[in-house]
Amino acid sequence: MAEIACTGVSKLYGDSILAVDGIDLTFVSGRTTALLGPSGCGKSTLLRLIAGLEEPTAGTVSIAGDPPAALCRRGGLSIAFQDPCLLPWLTVARNVALGRKLARQAPDPQRVDQLINLVGLGGFQNARPAALSGGMRQRAAIARALITRPQVLLLDEPFGALDALTRRQLAQDLPPLWQEQDATALLVTHSVDEAVMLADRIVVLSPRPARVIADLAVPLPRPRDPETPAFRRLAGDVLAVLARGGEQAQSLAAQ
Numbered sequence: 001m002a003e004i005a006c007t008g009v010s011k012l013y014g015d016s017i018l019a020v021d022g023i024d025l026t027f028v029s030g031r032t033t034a035l036l037g038p039s040g041c042g043k044s045t046l047l048r049l050i051a052g053l054e055e056p057t058a059g060t061v062s063i064a065g066d067p068p069a070a071l072c073r074r075g076g077l078s079i080a081f082q083d084p085c086l087l088p089w090l091t092v093a094r095n096v097a098l099g100r101k102l103a104r105q106a107p108d109p110q111r112v113d114q115l116i117n118l119v120g121l122g123g124f125q126n127a128r129p130a131a132l133s134g135g136m137r138q139r140a141a142i143a144r145a146l147i148t149r150p151q152v153l154l155l156d157e158p159f160g161a162l163d164a165l166t167r168r169q170l171a172q173d174l175p176p177l178w179q180e181q182d183a184t185a186l187l188v189t190h191s192v193d194e195a196v197m198l199a200d201r202i203v204v205l206s207p208r209p210a211r212v213i214a215d216l217a218v219p220l221p222r223p224r225d226p227e228t229p230a231f232r233r234l235a236g237d238v239l240a241v242l243a244r245g246g247e248q249a250q251s252l253a254a255q
């Protein structure tokens, strides 16, 4: 079990850029949470703090009671960024397999194949990144993040460069992959539909500095269809919360 606990987490860049302000959140195993907020609000900063890539200026982040670095060292934490960061000289299969090598796990060519097929790259195992579209590279990066069967999976707008149809397909196909292994998954997004499609829980953040303005359950069965009335209703509610958060921040700034 890899419960993530953020306690009073803040991040100040330099003297004046407060990106994250006093976040208290717990994320439990087997659940997918979307961190939703307007552009520049501090979502990626919060994700980097949880990954241990940056240190908070106040508060603490722990995973299963330890600092994030402890899980990283054991290969239990994977992160996929919007920029896929594939190694150009390696094939798709080798890029995906690299995830296990870096985590010092034994090779598992069968899982490499399975994941490549699942993200819709079947037939491109031997292609190099230069021969792929941006969206295909992103899908390869998602497969690489999943190859270690991580206990914690952090996704920073991983579907940003994908077309609407592929996003929808991956949103259906991917969550079962990390749910079956009881991973604690966090997804950063500014798309309400993506949050409702993928998550069990949506944490809505204010404009910078990121503060929690709502913490909502997504009680929709899977697979989800964005065209259904229940989906549209929930997406509308979330959007209203997001818009209210923006208005509150503007009126505070004006005071």
Ligand SMILES: Nc1ncnc2c1ncn2[C@@H]1O[C@H](COP(=O)(O)OP(=O)(O)OP(=O)(O)O)[C@@H](O)[C@H]1O
Pocket: 013, 014, 017, 018, 019, 037, 038, 039, 040, 041, 042, 043, 044, 045, 046, 190, 208
């Ligand atoms: N290394 C850094 N040094 C200084 N300021 C930074 C740094 N990283 C982020 N910031 C600032 O912190 C704020 C939050 O940035 P962050 O990337 O976390 O937002 P975001 O919500 O993920 O944005 P987007 O949705 O546009 O990706 C921004 O004002 C950004 O300029």
